[in-house]
Amino acid sequence: MSGNTGSDDEEIITACLQGDRDRFSVLVDRYKGLVYSVAYRLTGDQDKANDAAQECFISAYIHLCDFRFGSKFSTWLYTIVLNKCRDQLRQEKDMLSVDDIAAVRPSEAPDPEQEAVRREVRDDIQRALDALPPDYREVLVLKHIQGLEFQEISRIAGASVSALKVRAHRGRELLRAVMEKAGMNHG
Amino acid sequence: MDKNQDRIDRLFDGDLPEDERRELERQMETDRGLRAELSSLNDAVRLLEGAKPLETPADFTRQVMQRLPEQRASLIDRVRTFLFRGRVLRWNMATAAVAALLLVTAGLAIRHYRPASVTTAQQQTVTVRLNFYAPAAQRVAVAGDFNRWQTNANPLVRADGGVWTVDIRLQPGSYSYMFVVNGTTWVPDPAAESFQDDGFGKKSAVMRVQT
Numbered sequence: 001m002s003g004n005t006g007s008d009d010e011e012i013i014t015a016c017l018q019g020d021r022d023r024f025s026v027l028v029d030r031y032k033g034l035v036y037s038v039a040y041r042l043t044g045d046q047d048k049a050n051d052a053a054q055e056c057f058i059s060a061y062i063h064l065c066d067f068r069f070g071s072k073f074s075t076w077l078y079t080i081v082l083n084k085c086r087d088q089l090r091q092e093k094d095m096l097s098v099d100d101i102a103a104v105r106p107s108e109a110p111d112p113e114q115e116a117v118r119r120e121v122r123d124d125i126q127r128a129l130d131a132l133p134p135d136y137r138e139v140l141v142l143k144h145i146q147g148l149e150f151q152e153i154s155r156i157a158g159a160s161v162s163a164l165k166v167r168a169h170r171g172r173e174l175l176r177a178v179m180e181k182a183g184m185n186h187g
Numbered sequence: 188m189d190k191n192q193d194r195i196d197r198l199f200d201g202d203l204p205e206d207e208r209r210e211l212e213r214q215m216e217t218d219r220g221l222r223a224e225l226s227s228l229n230d231a232v233r234l235l236e237g238a239k240p241l242e243t244p245a246d247f248t249r250q251v252m253q254r255l256p257e258q259r260a261s262l263i264d265r266v267r268t269f270l271f272r273g274r275v276l277r278w279n280m281a282t283a284a285v286a287a288l289l290l291v292t293a294g295l296a297i298r299h300y301r302p303a304s305v306t307t308a309q310q311q312t313v314t315v316r317l318n319f320y321a322p323a324a325q326r327v328a329v330a331g332d333f334n335r336w337q338t339n340a341n342p343l344v345r346a347d348g349g350v351w352t353v354d355i356r357l358q359p360g361s362y363s364y365m366f367v368v369n370g371t372t373w374v375p376d377p378a379a380e381s382f383q384d385d386g387f388g389k390k391s392a393v394m395r396v397q398t
Contacts, residue, residue, distance in 0.1 A: 022252075025248050033243055036243045046244070050244050053243075069336075070338070151371050168196075168199070176230070179227075179234065
């Protein structure tokens with residue numbers, strides 16, 4: 001990320017609140033990489049990540065007057081995108097599984113070629129993360145990919161630092177097991 | 188928990204002091220099992236830490252901007268922003284001189300003014316006492332829309348039995364607020380009369396102040 005400051009973000013937020021809608025694009029440009037990366041690592045799908053990331057910025061714009069000046073804009077965005085991804089995963093769980101649908105309507109099964117391309121795009125990290133429960137995935141993504149401190153993750157995820165550390169320990173253990181099973185360990 | 192396992196966890200959490208880290212490394216030299224354990228966990232963490240930044244879909248910003256609602260900020264929001272936003276004032280000498288003159292004039296006027304009665308606004312301010320049970324907390328403050336969600340404007344004072352307390356003067360109205368424990372953890376008041384969703388999966392406490 002660039003060398004922008006919190007006060008620079010706040011100046012843009014103030015302009016947006018005063019009706020300068022176009023200035024919001026500066027914030028989108030500045031934080032889209034961060035938001036999209038988190039959304040992709042949590043959902044494991046490019047289309048879903050794109051939806052969640054767009055929804056995140058739209059929610060942020062609509063609720064901009066609730067932003068707490070003095071806090072980091074990025075922390076606020078992390079909170080929003082995390083909730084968007086949680087909603088998306090929850091909705092998926094409530095829907096029929098792909099196997100259920102395929103059993104009823106075989107003609108609408110995904111094109112094998114498209115599926116192969118989609119799988120190829122996924123890197124080792126994503127394949128390993130996809131195998132973890134969402135709670136563990138969240139904390140590993142924020143801690144080890146985004147490099148955040150537990151205090152900040154606590155504000156974002158709405159959980160205590162001690163609970164998050166337990167999730168991180170278990171998540172790392174699970175990740176190791178997944179990698180060993182998939183032959184991804186190097187030594 | 189096994190001492191070494193605890194150290195390994197703290198190492199990856201970034202919480203292991205240097206002396207304990209050195210001791211762990213010494214043990215690793217002779218303990219093959221410990222070395223294998225650490226190595227495989229290290230592989231898992233390095234895999235995550237080596238994640239390359241992902242490319243955002245082309246046209247992302249334009250798509251977001253197209254989907255934003257058109258409405259301008261309401262008049263209330265604009266007034267609120269104007270009044271409360273942080274800003275740096277830049278003065279020239281003429282402006283400073285006028286401001287100084289106004290201040291002197293206002294000061295003299297206030298000095299010679301004798302009010303006939305106390306103002307209505309002062310009469311309507313109500314003292315509200317907030318209590319919060321947090322025996323393990325180092326410090327507690329209350330942040331809400333009445334203090335622009337500042338985390339250090341209204342600190343609570345530790346009373347007996349792990350209870351923290353503060354008195355704040357508010358005009359009648361409805362206010363949302365949360366306690367801030369140790370400067371970082373936001374907690375809604377469990378004794379609040381009601382709660383409201385802040386739109387992002389958390390709840391703020393709500394109090395209604397009446398005369």
